[in-house]
Amino acid sequence: MLDLTTRPELNALDVHPALRDLGDPAEHPDIVGDLAARLADGLRRYPHFVVLTGLPPTRERVLTVALGRTIADMAPADRVLTPDGRIKVSFTRVQIDPEKVGSENAVTRYSRTNRPLELHTDSSYLRRPHEFVAFQMVRSDPDGGDTLLVPVEHVVSALGPAMVRTLKRSRVPFGRGDYPILWERNGAPNIRYYRSQIDTALEEGGRVRESDLSGMAVLDAALERPDNQFRFHLKAGETVFLHNTKVLHGRTGFAPVSTRLMYRVRVHAGCLG
Numbered sequence: 001m002l003d004l005t006t007r008p009e010l011n012a013l014d015v016h017p018a019l020r021d022l023g024d025p026a027e028h029p030d031i032v033g034d035l036a037a038r039l040a041d042g043l044r045r046y047p048h049f050v051v052l053t054g055l056p057p058t059r060e061r062v063l064t065v066a067l068g069r070t071i072a073d074m075a076p077a078d079r080v081l082t083p084d085g086r087i088k089v090s091f092t093r094v095q096i097d098p099e100k101v102g103s104e105n106a107v108t109r110y111s112r113t114n115r116p117l118e119l120h121t122d123s124s125y126l127r128r129p130h131e132f133v134a135f136q137m138v139r140s141d142p143d144g145g146d147t148l149l150v151p152v153e154h155v156v157s158a159l160g161p162a163m164v165r166t167l168k169r170s171r172v173p174f175g176r177g178d179y180p181i182l183w184e185r186n187g188a189p190n191i192r193y194y195r196s197q198i199d200t201a202l203e204e205g206g207r208v209r210e211s212d213l214s215g216m217a218v219l220d221a222a223l224e225r226p227d228n229q230f231r232f233h234l235k236a237g238e239t240v241f242l243h244n245t246k247v248l249h250g251r252t253g254f255a256p257v258s259t260r261l262m263y264r265v266r267v268h269a270g271c272l273g
């Protein structure tokens with residue numbers, strides 16, 4: 001399995017020099033279109049993530065958003081639009097919020113703390129989780145907050161055929177509905193998982209079969225194995241783009257007082273399959 005801790009290959013894509021000056025991406029539609037096409041291609045295939053390098057640290061988010069919109073607009077485009085007809089982009093600042101650090105519940109707020117984040121699918125409670133997720137590092141934490149990624153192919157090979165069948169038949173509560181953990185689309189595996197969100201749904205009255213619980217225990221053990229994970233430390237200016245139902249993401253913890261700041265951009269992008 002690839003070991004990216006020393007960043008030898010990171011599945012990196014270096015940004016075109018014309019975009020390095022952080023000019024308005026709208027002025028470079030061909031370059032943005034070409035980059036978006038290469039990103040979309042990278043997200044469709046193993047390991048389903050691409051790190052964009054070569055940009056200086058910036059608080060500007062226009063390029064990440066433009067790439068999300070461009071990919072959402074690619075055929076076959078079953079876009080989700082805002083009431084005014086624009087492609088709907090979800091944007092969040094991921095940084096410590098002192099009020100959230102103290103609260104023990106609220107799984108969805110974990111990302112606003114310094115705690116480690118278990119491997120998960122974003123918007124896993126939605127009938128259709130966003131396919132496109134990007135994390136743009138604005139300020140990294142020098143000692144922690146490493147990115148962890150586990151592609152669905154690692155899960156499938158670690159679990160073996162019988163357990164894969166169990167998880168394809170699973171019906172697990174994610175808060176707003178029950179969904180299988182693994183499923184096939186266009187002949188390829190997809191995954192939806194967020195253990196603490198499932199546990200919260202179970203505490204709130206959700207039900208799950210014994211066989212699904214045992215399957216989740218095997219899955220948790222597989223996800224914890226470092227040889228199943230990609231791990232790297234994003235630098236300020238770098239952005240990791242990922243296919244949210246083909247690779248699980250998480251992060252290691254970092255200092256309780258930290259200026260770490262990431263932008264999270266999520267878009268429904270049917271073209272990613």
Ligand SMILES: O=C(O)CCC(=O)C(=O)O
Nearest residue numbers: 094111117122250251264
């Ligand atoms: O902080 C990170 O590196 C990831 C956060 C995350 O998973 C999220 O906000 O969805």
Ligand SMILES: [Fe+2]
Nearest residue numbers: 120121122249
């Ligand atoms: Fe996340």
